[in-house]
Amino acid sequence: MIIGVPGEIKNNENRVALTPAGVVSFLNAGHKVVVEKNAGLGSGFTNEDYLNAGAEIIESASDVWAQAEMIMKVKEPLAKEYEYFREGLILFTYLHLAAEPALAQALKDKGVISIAYETVEVNRTLPLLTPMSEVAGRMAAQIGAQFLQKTNGGQGILLAGVPGVSRGKVTIIGGGVVGTNAAKMAIGLGADVTIIDLNADRLRQLDDIFGNQIKTLMSNPLNIAKAVKEADLLIGAVLIPGAKAPKLVTEEMVQTMKPGSVIVDVAIDQGGVVETCDHVTSHDHPTFEKHGVVHYSVANMPGAVPRTSTIALTNVTVPYALQIANKGVLKAISENEALKLGVNVANGEITYETVAKDLGYDYMTVEKALVKDFATN
Numbered sequence: 623m624i625i626g627v628p629g630e631i632k633n634n635e636n637r638v639a640l641t642p643a644g645v646v647s648f649l650n651a652g653h654k655v656v657v658e659k660n661a662g663l664g665s666g667f668t669n670e671d672y673l674n675a676g677a678e679i680i681e682s683a684s685d686v687w688a689q690a691e692m693i694m695k696v697k698e699p700l701a702k703e704y705e706y707f708r709e710g711l712i713l714f715t716y717l718h719l720a721a722e723p724a725l726a727q728a729l730k731d732k733g734v735i736s737i738a739y740e741t742v743e744v745n746r747t748l749p750l751l752t753p754m755s756e757v758a759g760r761m762a763a764q765i766g767a768q769f770l771q772k773t774n775g776g777q778g779i780l781l782a783g784v785p786g787v788s789r790g791k792v793t794i795i796g797g798g799v800v801g802t803n804a805a806k807m808a809i810g811l812g813a814d815v816t817i818i819d820l821n822a823d824r825l826r827q828l829d830d831i832f833g834n835q836i837k838t839l840m841s842n843p844l845n846i847a848k849a850v851k852e853a854d855l856l857i858g859a860v861l862i863p864g865a866k867a868p869k870l871v872t873e874e875m876v877q878t879m880k881p882g883s884v885i886v887d888v889a890i891d892q893g894g895v896v897e898t899c900d901h902v903t904s905h906d907h908p909t910f911e912k913h914g915v916v917h918y919s920v921a922n923m924p925g926a927v928p929r930t931s932t933i934a935l936t937n938v939t940v941p942y943a944l945q946i947a948n949k950g951v952l953k954a955i956s957e958n959e960a961l962k963l964g965v966n967v968a969n970g971e972i973t974y975e976t977v978a979k980d981l982g983y984d985y986m987t988v989e990k991a992l993v994k995d996f997a998t999n
């Protein structure tokens with residue numbers, strides 16, 4: 623199979639979908655890899671590194687898309703990339719389609735087999751989302767601390783406090799991978815940390831992990847309203863796989879926060895959990911202010927630490943991509959339930975149930991969407 627790696631074009635997205643080590647894995651299995659010129663530079667991988675690994679370097683993105691049977695990317699394609707879509711092309715990347723209706727429509731219209739990293743699922747874990755959630759969770763606490771500084775528009779709070787002065791309060795809604803990693807960093811910074819989750823077992827695990835270093839609360843509107851009001855830094859970290867994030871923090875709750883408090887809505891890639899986080903921001907202009915509160919809603923946070931993130935991401939994506947390349951997409955997904963759950967669009971149908979529901983499409987199982995191909999393979 624020919625695997626294509628275009629450069630990322632989202633604002634300040636410096637990750638790349640394959641490292642030179644990943645190229646070697648594909649070549650050893652008998653495949654060919656074409657990489658857009660300079661695609662790896664932001665992550666510290668030169669064209670020469672890719673050539674030495676055995677990839678072909680191609681000048682233009684359009685030629686990479688045209689030659690490849692499977693495109694590996696990091697972020698969802700942007701509108702200017704839709705023209706490269708074609709029937710039967712395999713696209714393996716983050717998609718977040720519940721928050722990207724135009725992209726979902728384009729993938730449907732063009733018959734692209736679209737496999738989303740974020741819905742590949744094993745035993746209720748999301749192995750291709752986890753490393754980036756680890757990165758974004760850790761970043762959320764340090765970014766929040768930075769924007770709490772007066773010089774950056776915040777109220778002028780040091781999360782650690784000092785002897786004789788209270789610590790800053792951090793409220794984290796969603797105690798999964800992002801939430802746990804945000805908590806680790808916030809505790810390390812000396813903050814007073816509260817984690818809210820809907821899953822009582824998860825709250826027990828968090829209590830076992832962090833003990834008295836955190837407070838845990840069950841997710842309900844009263845607890846959320848109280849913890850939001852008290853928070854100096856609020857971190858949104860809820861996920862219902864594939865679905866649009868629920869708006870758990872209302873505008874009224876945000877209005878109760880102290881001026882200069884900070885919200886980092888990490889879940890913005892799925893639409894965000896904070897009502898006032900009503901648009902995605904970029905690394906160039908990461909924040910906006912509403913009701914006196916600093917809002918940060920960058921949907922590609924790990925793009926700012928691309929060296930760490932590219933290596934962490936490709937560590938987990940390459941084994942799955944190799945299965946697709948080795949077996950073909952149909953055999954790979956029929957033999958691997960985790961990968962099958964990654965298929966969001968196939969043969970013009972939406973094949974992930976919560977995405978279909980949120981976007982108002984009929985849902986079709988992958989098997990049914992690909993029924994002719996399954997019958998003949």
Ligand SMILES: NC(=O)C1=CN([C@@H]2O[C@H](COP(=O)(O)OP(=O)(O)OC[C@H]3O[C@@H](n4cnc5c(N)ncnc54)[C@H](O)[C@@H]3O)[C@@H](O)[C@H]2O)C=CC1
Nearest residue numbers: 754755758796797798799800819820841860861921922923
């Ligand atoms: N902005 C960015 O650059 C990045 C964003 N993310 C996003 O961060 C979000 C969180 O991801 P993960 O932590 O990996 O997910 P996860 O699945 O590990 O954790 C989600 C948590 O939310 C909890 N939850 C669900 N409904 C809830 C509710 N009503 N109230 C409170 N908690 C609730 C779940 O019980 C679970 O513990 C996702 O949308 C993910 O795509 C991840 C990486 C980068």
Ligand SMILES: CC(=O)C(=O)O
Nearest residue numbers: 716754891921922924
């Ligand atoms: C998860 C995701 O969308 C990201 O790492 O950018």
